[in-house]
Amino acid sequence: MSESCCGTSGSGATVTRTGAAAVVLVGNPNVGKSTLFNAATGARQRVGNWPGTTVEVTEGPWKLGPDRTIRLLDLPGTHSLLPAAPDEAVTRDALLTDGGDRPDVVVAVIDAANLARSLYLLSQVLETGVPTVVAMTMTDVAAGRGAPVDAGRLAKALGVPVVPLVARGGTGLPALARAVDAALTTRHTPVAPHLGDDVETAIDALKPQLPEDYPTRFLALALMAGDTPPGVPAELTTAARTALAESTDEPMGSEDDGEILIAERRYAWAHDVRSAVVTDAQVHTTLSDRVDRIVTHRWIGVPVFLAVMWLVFELTTTVAKPLQDALGGFFTGPVADAAADFLSTLHAPRPLIGLVHDGFINGVGQVLSFVPLMLIMFVLLALLEDSGYMARAAFVADRLMRTIGLPGRAVLPLIVGFGCNVPAIAGTRVLSNPRHRLLTALLIPFTSCNARLVVYVLLAGVCFGSQAGTVVFAMYLASIVLVVGIGYLLRNIMFRDMADEPLVLDLPPYRRPSLRVLGTHTWQKMRGFLTTASGIIVATVTGIWLLASIPVGGGSFGEVAPDHSTLGAVSSAVAPAFAPAGFDDWHAGAALISGFVAKEAVVATISQSYSMDDPGDGAPSASLSDSLRDTFRDSSGGHTIPAVLAFMMFLLAYTPCMTTLAVLRNTIGLRMTLMSVALQLSVAWVLAVAVFQIGRIFW
DSSP, rough: EEETTTTTTTTOOOOOOOSSHHHEEEOOTTTSSHHHHHHHTTOOOOEEETTSSSEEEEEEEEEEEEEEEEEEEEOOOSOOOOOHHHHHHHHHHHHHHSSSSSSEEEEEEEGGGGGGHHHHHHHHHHHTTTOOOEEEHHHHHHHHHHHHBBBHHHHHTTTTEEEBBBTTTTTTHHHHHHHHHHHHHHOOOOOOOOOOOOOOOOOOOHHHHHHHTTTTHHHHHHHHHTOOTTOTTHHHHHHHHHHHHHHHHSOSSSSHHHHHHHHHHHHHHHHHHHHHHSSOOOOOOOHHHHHHHHHHHHTTTTHHHHHHHHHHHHHHHHHHHHHHHHHHHHHIIIHHHHHHHHHTTTOOOHHHHHHIIIIIIIIIIIHHHTTTHHHHHHEEEEEHHHHHHHHHHHHHHHHHGGGTTOOGGGGGHHHTTTTHHHHHHGGGGGOHHHHHHHHHHHHGSOOHHHHHHHHHHHHHHHHGGGGGHHHHHHHHHHHHHHHHHHHHHHHHHTTTOOOOOOOOOOOOOOOOOOOOOOOHHHHHHHHHHHHHHHHHHHHEEEEEEHHHHHHHSOTTTTSSOOGHHHHHHHHHHGGGGGGGGOOEEEEEEEEHHHHHHHHHHEEEHHHHHHHHHHHTOOOOOOOOHHHHHHHHHHTTSOOOOHHHHHHHHHHSSSOOOOHHHHHHHHHHHHHHHHHHHHHHHHHHHHHHHHHHHHHHHHH
C-alpha cells in the first residue's frame, strides 16, 4: 500500500474476494495487526474499498508454504462487532456474510498486555463460527508488567490455536503460518463462550426465528444487544429482547439493558479466562507509564509535542539542505546542459531543446532535489509513529480539538491531513455523524500536507538561512492555529448543535523502532511521493512550457520572452490581486496557478519560469535563490521578508490540489465543496494581506 500527497494507491478500487483462500486479520486498534500484515505480505499489497462501502481494506498474498498462498486481508481495527461506525461495520459484515464471500479463517490478533479487552472482541469472533487462529502480540510488554500470559493454557481455555509472536521482527510468523494452514485444512468450528444458562436459553428460543444466511448464535446475541445487521427484519430485535427478558431474572426496562447484560457476560467470561492463563496478575508501573505522565500531561503534553515537531523540522532542514543544493545543482547544471548539447548535435528543433532543458530537466530535477528532504522527513515521522509517540500526539491534540466541538475520532483524520489531505478526507467517512464528517472535511484542507513542505523549505532556505527550520515549524504551527480558528468560527456559525464526544484511543507501549518497519513505511511513502509527483509534475511542466512558448501579440512559437507569452499574460492578469500581499509578480502568479493542480508542481514551475527568462541572450541566468529574492524584493517595494511570509501563508491556506477537491466532492457534495474552495481562497488572501501589511511595519 502506498500513500502519496495526492492519493492512495488503488483508491476507488474494490477488494476482490475470489480465487485463493481468504484469511482476515481482526483485532482492536493498536494491537499490531497492521505490523503483522506487513510482515506477512511484504510490499506485495494493494488497497481498495470494501464492496458496497467507502472503507478501505488492504489485501496482499501470504505464502504459508511451498504449495499454499492465501489472500490476507487487514480489516479495520474495532473494539466490538456491534459497530458504531462504518469501518467497524465492515469487520462485522465480513465475518457474518454467508456463502462464498465469507473468509475461510480468521486470525484474531490479541494484545497480551490488555488481554481482557482483546478477549471481549475474541468472544464475538468465536460466535461467528469461522475457523479461528489467535495471534498473541505484546507478550514482552505483558511480561514486563508482571503479568505474562501462558499461551498453552490460553489455547486450552479458548479451544483454538494460540501463537505468540513479535510481528515487528517476524518472530513467530512461521508458526502462525503453520497454524493457519492447518485451520484451512481442518475447518474446525470454534466453540463459542458460554454466557450463562439464562442467555443460552434465550438463544435457543430465538434460533428458529432467525434467517439461515447469518451465523445464528452471533445474530441472536447481536439482536439481544440491540444491533440489527443489514437484511435482518427489525421485528426480530423485539423478539430477541422478549426472549432474553423471559429467560433471565434481570429486568429489561430499557433498550440498553440487553446490551449491558450481554456485555457484562462477555467481560465476565474474558476475566475468567484471563485469571486462568495469567501467572501473576500483579501490575507494575512501567517506564512507558512514567513517560506518559509527562507527554500526556494536561499542561506539559502540548509543549512537549511542539518541541518534538520543531526538532523534526530543524533536523530535516539542517541535514537535507546541503544534499538538496547539491542534487539541484547537478540536475539544473551538468544534466540539463548535457541534454541540451546532445539534442543540439542531433539538430533538434529549438522548442524541443527548450522543453527538455527548461521544462523536464529543470522542473522535474528541482523537485527530485527534494528527495533527501522528503526521505529524512518520512524517516523521522515513521520513527515517531513506530515508537508509539504519535498516538500520544493524538491524545494531546484531542484536548485542543474539543474547543471546536469535534468528536474524538475526528482527531486522527486531522493528524493524517498533515501527511496528505486525500486519505484524511477519505478517513472522515468512519465518523457516524454526517455533521461531524462535514466539519472535519472542511477543516482538513487547512492542514499543511507534505506537498507544501517542499515549497516551505525552498523559500525558507532562500530567505531565512539558518532559521529555516524554525520558519517551517512556524508554518505547521500556523496550520494548527488556522484549523482551530476556522473550526471555532464554523462551529458557532454552522454547527452550533453539535455535542462533544470523548476520544477512545488505545495508547500502545513505547517500543524500540524496528529498522524493518521504518524502512517499509519510509519506502511506501517515498514511492507514493515519487509516483504521484512524477506524473503530475511532468504534465504540469509540459503545460507550463507550452503556455510559455505560445506568444501573445506576435512572435514565434518557442521564441518568446516569458512576459510576452500566454503564461505571462495569464499570470500577469492574476498577479495584481496579490499586490496588497506584496507579491504582485507573474512568477508568483504562475506558481500559484500550477499549485492549484498540485502543490508538488509549485517548485517545478518556479524553477522553470526563471530558467526561461531572457532566452537566447547568451548571458548566464542568475541562481534560483537570487532570482527569488529579487522578485519578492521588487514586488514588495523592498519588504522581502513580509512578502515571502505572505506567499507562504497563502500557499498554506488556499486550495490543496485537484485530487483533494475530487475526494472532497465525493465526501461532502458539490455545493459544500464549492463553499470550501471559496472559504479557502478567501482565508488565504486575507491572511496573506494581513501578514504582509503588518510585517512591513517591522521589516
